[in-house]
Amino acid sequence: MATAAQTTFLPFHVPLIEERDIQAVVEVMRRGWITTGPKVHEFEEEFARTVGARYALAVMSGTAALHLGLEAIGLEPGDEVLLPALTFAATAEVVHYFRAKPVLVDSEPNYFNIDVNDLQRRFTSRSRAIIPVHFAGHPCDMAPILDFARNHQLAVIEDAAHAFPARYRNQTIGALSPLTAFSFYATKTLTTGEGGMVTTNDQRLADRMRLMRLHGLSKDAWKRYDENGTWRYDIIEAGFKYNLTDIQAALGLVQLSKANAMRDARIHIAEKYTEALQEIPAFRLPQASTDVQHAWHLYVILIELDKLSIGRDQVIEELRKRGIGCAVHFIPLHFHSYYQNKWGYAPGQYPVVDHYFERCLSLPIYPGMSDADIGRVVEALADVYRRFRR
Numbered sequence: 001m002a003t004a005a006q007t008t009f010l011p012f013h014v015p016l017i018e019e020r021d022i023q024a025v026v027e028v029m030r031r032g033w034i035t036t037g038p039k040v041h042e043f044e045e046e047f048a049r050t051v052g053a054r055y056a057l058a059v060m061s062g063t064a065a066l067h068l069g070l071e072a073i074g075l076e077p078g079d080e081v082l083l084p085a086l087t088f089a090a091t092a093e094v095v096h097y098f099r100a101k102p103v104l105v106d107s108e109p110n111y112f113n114i115d116v117n118d119l120q121r122r123f124t125s126r127s128r129a130i131i132p133v134h135f136a137g138h139p140c141d142m143a144p145i146l147d148f149a150r151n152h153q154l155a156v157i158e159d160a161a162h163a164f165p166a167r168y169r170n171q172t173i174g175a176l177s178p179l180t181a182f183s184f185y186a187t188k189t190l191t192t193g194e195g196g197m198v199t200t201n202d203q204r205l206a207d208r209m210r211l212m213r214l215h216g217l218s219k220d221a222w223k224r225y226d227e228n229g230t231w232r233y234d235i236i237e238a239g240f241k242y243n244l245t246d247i248q249a250a251l252g253l254v255q256l257s258k259a260n261a262m263r264d265a266r267i268h269i270a271e272k273y274t275e276a277l278q279e280i281p282a283f284r285l286p287q288a289s290t291d292v293q294h295a296w297h298l299y300v301i302l303i304e305l306d307k308l309s310i311g312r313d314q315v316i317e318e319l320r321k322r323g324i325g326c327a328v329h330f331i332p333l334h335f336h337s338y339y340q341n342k343w344g345y346a347p348g349q350y351p352v353v354d355h356y357f358e359r360c361l362s363l364p365i366y367p368g369m370s371d372a373d374i375g376r377v378v379e380a381l382a383d384v385y386r387r388f389r390r
Contacts, residue, residue: 010376012325013187016262016367024250039246043253050256051174053199055206058244059213062161062183063090065198067097068242069179070129072208073155075100079128084114085332085350087133091159092333101343104334106350110287113140115352120148129155134163134173137295138288142168142176157181164189165259167293174199189262189297190255192248212239265367266296269374273299273363276378282307282385298329302359310388312359322380327362
């Protein structure tokens, strides 16, 4: 096997930026309108059509999308929001913006999405909303979540940062719940470098988010510099600076046009991994429910620690030595000092997530990977197993 010094490093992720992506951005820059403008609105319309939502609002990040959603439902200090312990900082961070409390929930053991039974146990009279996270691109089981929310007058804001394009029971993620937040960060299945989108079928929520997205300015204030615009505007609310630019939207439109092809490439990689790795007993492979279309944003394996003489962290280091980049998704929120010091969360309180975190490892999966790249990852894992098997 080639040593680290003999082989090119295979990164964990590379965005699929092709010549047409570049030309779309160049065209916008040559035209001169580079901030929020017609390309953003075109992007919003195309994205809404793609996911089947009435409204889509482009914003500067997935975090901004979540924040706008919580503001639109009227989250207040002292409220509680139910969300998974297994997620990135942004999901809970936005709750703090309102001086509300993120109530962490354990994961179910198959797909590591939010555990509906644990969610119900942690519900209180102060619960105001649920933020289910479609972990790794596998949709949550939304039917019982939405039923519980309706029965208890809870808002639902899906965190779909991993879940474009994905489907649940033949419904596209983006139109199931009152609000859905997407991320277009560099590592996501569709990228604008930085950026996000929030979708809804509720005109009232859409109007509120549109207002708050850009300083609380009156409608169409962004047009005040074009030939049909007016210099006069009104500040209706104290809003935020969350708008996306035409430069980013131009890239997003091209990415959107090839979203299905990029998803198919991810499916191919996932299938190749599963076929090649299923005979190695040291690794538990990800599964997909039969009633979902997985976006395969991540391909997460679990290390069977009783089969190796080394732990997860050492496996990562061994892969790095063999020129393979990988990652961990995620360090659970209750492992972080802020959540321990502020709310008293601690390891041991969420047994499924704790067990998962000790063993999880995300392999490279991105549309530009070749079969040879996949083979390198598989061979590196096989070699680690051969050298460190118990």
